[in-house]
Amino acid sequence: xxxxxxxxxxxxxxxxxxxxxxxxxxxxxxxxxxxxxxxxxxxxxxxxxxxxxxxxxxxxxxxxxxxxxxxxxxxxxxxxxxxxxxxxxxxxxxxxxxxxxxxxxxxxxxxxxxxxxxxxxxxxxxxxxxxxxxxxxxxxxxxxxxxxxxxxxxxxxxxxxxxxxxxxxxxxxxxxxxxxxxxxxxxxxxxxxxxxxxxxxxxxxxxxxxxxxxxxxxxxxxxxxxxxxxxxxxxxxxxxxxxxxxxxxxxxxxxxxxxxxxxxxxxxxxxxxxxxxxxxxxxxxxxxxxxxxxxxxxxxxxxxxxxxxxxxxxxxxxxxxxxxxxxxxxxxxxxxxxxxxxxxxxxxxxxxxxxxxxxxxxxxxxxxxxxxxxxxxxxxxxxxxxxxxxxxxxxxxx
Amino acid sequence: xxxxxxxxxxxxxxxxxxxxxxxxxxxxxxxxxxxxxxxxxxxxxxxxxxxxxxxxxxxxxxxxxxxxxxxxxxxxxxxxxxxxxxxxxxxxxxxxxxxxxxxxxxxxxxxxxxxxxxxxxxxxxxxxxxxxxxxxxxxxxxxxxxxxxxxxxxxxxxxxxxxxxxxxxxxxxxxxxxxxxxxxxxxxxxxxxxxxxxxxxxxxxxxxxxxxxxxxxxxxxxxxxxxxxxxxxxxxxxxxxxxxxxxxxxxxxxxxxxxxxxxxxxxxxxxxxxxxxxxxxxxxxxxxxxxxxxxxxxxxxxxxxxxxxxxxxxxxxxxxxxxxxxxxxxxxxxxxxxxxxxxxxxxxxxxxxxxxxxxxxxxxxxxxxxxxxxxxxxxxxxxxxxxxxxxxxxxxxx
Numbered sequence: 001x002x003x004x005x006x007x008x009x010x011x012x013x014x015x016x017x018x019x020x021x022x023x024x025x026x027x028x029x030x031x032x033x034x035x036x037x038x039x040x041x042x043x044x045x046x047x048x049x050x051x052x053x054x055x056x057x058x059x060x061x062x063x064x065x066x067x068x069x070x071x072x073x074x075x076x077x078x079x080x081x082x083x084x085x086x087x088x089x090x091x092x093x094x095x096x097x098x099x100x101x102x103x104x105x106x107x108x109x110x111x112x113x114x115x116x117x118x119x120x121x122x123x124x125x126x127x128x129x130x131x132x133x134x135x136x137x138x139x140x141x142x143x144x145x146x147x148x149x150x151x152x153x154x155x156x157x158x159x160x161x162x163x164x165x166x167x168x169x170x171x172x173x174x175x176x177x178x179x180x181x182x183x184x185x186x187x188x189x190x191x192x193x194x195x196x197x198x199x200x201x202x203x204x205x206x207x208x209x210x211x212x213x214x215x216x217x218x219x220x221x222x223x224x225x226x227x228x229x230x231x232x233x234x235x236x237x238x239x240x241x242x243x244x245x246x247x248x249x250x251x252x253x254x255x256x257x258x259x260x261x262x263x264x265x266x267x268x269x270x271x272x273x274x275x276x277x278x279x280x281x282x283x284x285x286x287x288x289x290x291x292x293x294x295x296x297x298x299x300x301x302x303x304x305x306x307x308x309x310x311x312x313x314x315x316x317x318x319x320x321x322x323x324x325x326x327x328x329x330x331x332x333x334x335x336x337x338x339x340x341x342x343x344x345x346x347x348x349x350x351x352x353x354x355x356x357x358x359x360x361x362x363x364x365x366x367x368x369x370x371x372x373x374x375x376x377x378x379x380x381x382x383x384x385x386x387x388x389x390x391x392x393x394x395x396x397x398x
Numbered sequence: 399x400x401x402x403x404x405x406x407x408x409x410x411x412x413x414x415x416x417x418x419x420x421x422x423x424x425x426x427x428x429x430x431x432x433x434x435x436x437x438x439x440x441x442x443x444x445x446x447x448x449x450x451x452x453x454x455x456x457x458x459x460x461x462x463x464x465x466x467x468x469x470x471x472x473x474x475x476x477x478x479x480x481x482x483x484x485x486x487x488x489x490x491x492x493x494x495x496x497x498x499x500x501x502x503x504x505x506x507x508x509x510x511x512x513x514x515x516x517x518x519x520x521x522x523x524x525x526x527x528x529x530x531x532x533x534x535x536x537x538x539x540x541x542x543x544x545x546x547x548x549x550x551x552x553x554x555x556x557x558x559x560x561x562x563x564x565x566x567x568x569x570x571x572x573x574x575x576x577x578x579x580x581x582x583x584x585x586x587x588x589x590x591x592x593x594x595x596x597x598x599x600x601x602x603x604x605x606x607x608x609x610x611x612x613x614x615x616x617x618x619x620x621x622x623x624x625x626x627x628x629x630x631x632x633x634x635x636x637x638x639x640x641x642x643x644x645x646x647x648x649x650x651x652x653x654x655x656x657x658x659x660x661x662x663x664x665x666x667x668x669x670x671x672x673x674x675x676x677x678x679x680x681x682x683x684x685x686x687x688x689x690x691x692x693x694x695x696x697x698x699x700x701x702x703x704x705x706x707x708x709x710x711x712x713x714x715x716x717x718x719x720x721x722x723x724x725x726x727x728x729x730x731x732x733x734x735x736x737x738x739x740x741x742x743x744x745x746x747x748x749x750x751x752x753x754x755x756x757x758x759x760x761x762x763x764x765x766x767x768x769x770x771x772x773x774x775x776x777x778x779x780x781x782x783x784x785x786x787x788x789x790x791x792x793x794x795x796x
Contacts, residue, residue, distance in 0.1 A: 001594060001623060002562070003653055004532075007507045012656045016464055016663075037456035045459070049447055058435035061443070061635040066414055097495050097639075097662040104661045108531060109405045113511075130660040133506060134402075164400070196399060225399060237459035239667040241495075254410075255401055261411045262528040263502045264495040268666050269637040 010132045014354040015125065022348035028380035030367040031348040033174065033323055036298075037371075039291045040237055041282065048277035056273055064269035066261050068095025068244070072276040076230070076244055083214075086221040092248050094256055095267045099204055099231040099243030103130040105263065106165070106227065106245070109255045110198065111136050116163035118156060120148060122326075122355035122364065124174045124202070127167055138357035139163065143173070145317070147180030150187045157195045165198035165227075170218055172205040172322020175355045175366035179320055185218045192219060198252070199223055204231040204243075207288050209321035210296035225249055232275055234323070235288050240271035294370075295323065301374035302367065302381060309385030311394040323370045329363040333391055336361060338384075341391075347383045408530045412752040413523065420746035426778035428765040429746040431572065431721055434696075435769075437689045438635055439680065446675035454671055462667035464659050466493025466642070470674040474628065474642055481612075484619045490646050492654055493665045497602055497629040497641030501528040503661065504563070504625065504643070507653045508596060509534050514561035516554060518546060520724075520753035520762065522572045522600070525565050536755035537561065541571070543715070545578030548585045555593045563596035563625075568616055570603040570720020573753045573764035577718055583616045590617060596650070597621055602629040602641075605686050607719035608694035623647055630673055632721070633686050638669035692768075693721065699772035700765065700779060707783030709792040721768045727761040731789055734759060739788075745781045 015031065022029040052060060067073070073090035080086040096102045103126065111117070111134035119128065121140035131138075139156045142149040148168065157163060168188075170180040180188070192199050199219040206214075219226040228246040236242075247253055260266070302325055306316055315328040329335060335351035342348065352364030369377055413429060420427040450458060465471070471488035478484040494500045501524065509515070509532035517526065519538035529536075537554045540547040546566065555561060566586075568578040578586070590597050597617040604612075617624040626644040634640075645651055658664070700723055704714055713726040727733060733749035740746065750762030767775055 001596070001647075001650070003650075004506065004508055004510050004513075006510075007653045007657060010656055010660060012652075013464075013659045016659055019463075032461070034461055037460055040456050040459040042451065042455060042459065046448075046451055050444075053440065053444055057440060058438050059637075061438040061440065061637040062435055063430070063432055063631075063636045065417075066411075097666075100660075101662040108402065110402055112402050112404075115402075126660075126663070129656075133657065133660050198399070233461075237668075238461045239457075239459040240669075241662060241664070241666045249399070252399070252401075255405045258408055258410045258527075259405060259531065261414055262408060262498075262524075262531050263661070264499040264639060265414075265524070266639070268495075268639045268669060270635075270669065271638075271666060 006133050006135050009135060010129060011354065013125065013129055015350055018348065021343070027346045027348055028372065028376055028383070029348040030369065030372065030380060031350050032371060033368055034371045035234055035238060036294055039294060041278070041287055044282050045237070045274065045278055048274050048281065051281070052273045052277045060270045060273050062269070064266050066257055066266045068093070068267055069269060069272040069276060072272050075276060075279055080246070084217065088246055088248070092246055092253070094245045094253065094260065095272060096243045096245055096260070097264055097267050098233060098238070098241040099202065099229045100126055100130065101263070102229045102243055102245045103127050104133070105256050105259045106200065107131045107134040107136070108259045109252070110164045114162065116160050118153070118163060118166040119357055120168060120173070122175055122352060123167065124169055125354040127202070128354070128357055137162065140357055143176060143178065145178055147184035148188055150184070150191055153188065154191045157191065157197065163197050165200055166192065167200045167202065168218065169202045171203055172208060172319055175324055175350070176326035177317045177319035177322055177324040179212070180215070180218065182215050185215060188218050189223070193223060198225040198227055200227045200229065202229040204234050205322035207235055208292055208295060208323070210292050211320040220246070225252070235284070235291065236275060236278065240268065240275065242267065242271055242275055292321070298369040298372065298374060298377060299325070301377045302369040305378045305381035309382045311388055311392045313392060313394055314388060323368055325367045325369065327365050327367060329365070329388065330392060331363060333363045334361050335363055335365040338365070338387055338391060341387045342384055345383045345387060347380045349384070404531050404533050407533060408527060409752065411523065411527055413748055416746065419741070425744045425746055426770065426774055426781070427746040428767065428770070428778060429748050430769060431766055432769045433632055433636060434692055437692060439676070439685055442680050443635070443672065443676055446672050446679065449679070450671045450675045458668045458671050460667070462664050464655055464664045466491070466665055467667060467670040467674060470670050473674060473677055478644070482615065486644055486646070490644055490651070492643045492651065492658065493670060494641045494643055494658070495662055495665050496631060496636070496639040497600065497627045498524055498528065499661070500627045500641055500643045501525050502531070503654050503657045504598065505529045505532040505534070506657045507650070508562040512560065514558050516551070516561060516564040517755055518566060518571070520573055520750060521565065522567055523752040525600070526752070526755055535560065538755055541574060541576065543576055545582035546586055548582070548589055551586065552589045555589065555595065561595050563598055564590065565598045565600065566616065567600045569601055570606060570717055573722055573748070574724035575715045575717035575720055575722040577610070578613070578616065580613050583613060586616050587621070591621060596623040596625055598625045598627065600627040602632050603720040605633055606690055606693060606721070608690050609718040618644070623650070633682070633689065634673060634676065638666065638673065640665065640669055640673055690719070696767040696770065696772060696775060697723070699775045700767040703776045703779035707780045709786055709790045711790060711792055712786060721766055723765045723767065725763050725765060727763070727786065728790060729761060731761045732759050733761055733763040736763070736785055736789060739785045740782055743781045743785060745778045
């Protein structure tokens with residue numbers, strides 16, 4: 001039997017494939033990007049479920065509209081107004097089955113085979129996987145500590161007229177943990193506004209900031225072809241798969257709606273009504289601030305353990321929020337080799353390879369800190385440090 | 399801005415677009431394919447929610463596996479064993495975000511642009527829409543009262559080597575309500591087994607039978623490239639978007655899993671755990687038999703009203719189960735014209751057009767009876783009858 005070219009080109013997710021191994025109870029895993037389960041507001045969700053059933057009865061269980069539950073879309077629009085001063089209406093918002101689905105819908109709507117996609121290098125592997133199914137040509141633009149390299153972005157857009165969109169994660173980037181600076185956002189905007197391309201700002205982690213000030217989006221609210229992606233996965237629950245697409249481009253939204261019909265008709269209405277009830281009847285800001293405190297403690301435990309246990313030649317990012325630290329080993333060290341050695345010592349992470357569209361056998365890796373206690377983090381980093389010394393020219397001096 | 403060829407070719411769903419008009423409280427709607435909301439087991443679902451939260455805690459709210467919740471997949475495998483004598487294992491089953499997503503995943507995995515898809519004529523419009531996004535060539539094979547025209551199927555497969563799959567709804571077909579006879583199933587199997595194509599049997603309505611005996615599947619359990627699709631939408635709840643793909647072809651399942659990762663990571667785990675709890679702690683057969691009794695009464699009300707109020711030149715199917723009656727008007731009558739007239743009289747249905755890949759302005763239409771009471775059905779059919787007489791040569795004799 002012959003399969004489609006697009007599925008044969010699409011890699012199976014490295015992370016999803018190793019989750020079964022890394023989730024063994026005796027493995028310390030920095031591999032997944034899982035929220036800490038102690039952050040789930042279970043009692044409040046149970047209340048909202050009871051309340052939503054009482055208030056809506058069979059409507060929670062029936063088919064529903066493709067664009068999503070209107071009061072939830074209104075809540076999201078209001079929140080952008082309040083938090084960012086952005087002027088969105090419910091019709092600018094479509095609820096998706098997690099924000100992974102948003103990536104899939106957008107690539108189906110915009111990409112013919114061979115069309116261009118600008119990716120941050122390194123970039124989110126779930127996006128690479130999803131876009132690959134549309135058989136694009138990827139253009140990598142280097143991600144620096146304060147965001148995309150603007151000269152390379154300009155050069156890439158100027159010399160390739162097949163580019164349909166640019167994919168960015170401006171806040172607490174996956175996999176690197178970096179945040180675009182205010183100046184870099186402005187510089188990226190000033191390049192992108194001159195081209196007929198869509199700018200995607202994927203922002204699942206934006207609310208999880210413990211340091212520095214909240215920054216304006218790059219294009220949302222001012223670029224005609226701006227698409228903003230959001231999610232309830234990191235601030236309430238990922239299990240219910242609730243994300244959303246925001247764009248004021250009505251033609252684009254119309255096509256996204258058609259693709260959504262063809263893909264799964266509509267998002268789980270039970271979960272939409274329940275989360276809406278949760279959002280309007282609880283203090284979300286107070287809940288998020290608990291998550292932030294938790295993750296800040298875990299991040300600091302990881303950064304201080306890295307400072308203590310890793311060779312000094314190893315470089316790493318220091319996030320102001322979010323879920324990840326990005327580690328760069330000495331030139332020539334294979335993160336995949338280190339991964340194999342680490343699994344023998346029962347500690348897991350994601351080697352950098354799946355975050356690149358062109359490079360393999362890289363010397364970078366991603367560490368997640370949100371799903372382990374500070375004590376476990378220290379023990380895991382200590383084990384990892386020993387391995388890094390063993391493959392390094394540096395001597396371990398204890 | 400330029401959109402992809404595939405989205406420009408894909409029609410927006412006629413049904414989803416008219417739902418807002420047809421759902422007005424003063425409109426009698428035979429348009430949607432909605433289960434009767436009085437059939438939703440709300441109290442039992444509330445019990446299962448409480449129980450699942452108590453038993454699983456944060457696991458209901460966390461990320462989960464792409465293939466789906468193992469105990470639910472085991473339940474489905476066991477059910478096919480019990481109900482159909484089919485030998486499936488959990489690894490042959492992947493949980494989807496409604497069975498609409500199954501259609502989307504399969505077409506992404508199998509279809510290059512221009513590859514062939516055999517569709518029943520008329521066929522399910524959601525499938526036509528979903529497959530269209532992969533830019534296939536459609537081959538229509540006539541659907542007769544007992545299933546596909548086998549000679550035409552054989553001829554189509556023999557002369558077109560680009561065909562990747564055949565899509566069928568063997569039980570209580572959407573839109574026609576017909577069921578493949580035992581002999582026709584055997585005949586279709588004997589043709590398909592000689593070709594390297596996938597046979598999809600989409601079976602959302604199979605359990606809703608009030609007349610005749612349960613029939614074996616066409617290819618499930620005996621064709622290597624068999625794919626069976628199932629759903630909880632018509633027997634428990636559509637709002638939670640839970641369907642599934644069953645195939646023993648491991649390579650095909652591997653690719654479907656990758657496409658599922660790229661599309662939405664995994665299906666809502668909260669809903670999977672809740673429905674599993676519902677299924678194992680309630681008498682599903684008793685619940686389904688209540689739905690069957692309800693729909694049988696409604697179907698009979700519609701058929702008897704049609705016999706009374708429609709011109710005798712109008713032909714219609716008499717389903718043994720499921721949700722639809724298919725009506726064929728006099729040659730030359732436009733169902734779309736009748737639709738427009740009917741909307742003036744506040745009665746809605748789906749004109750046949752979106753169920754064909756090649757024909758337009760057809761003289762067929764689909765009526766749904768599951769979402770209206772017998773009294774409302776009689777009133778709606780009466781109004782429709784008047785319109786049909788007004789466009790017919792026949793005289794209305796009261």
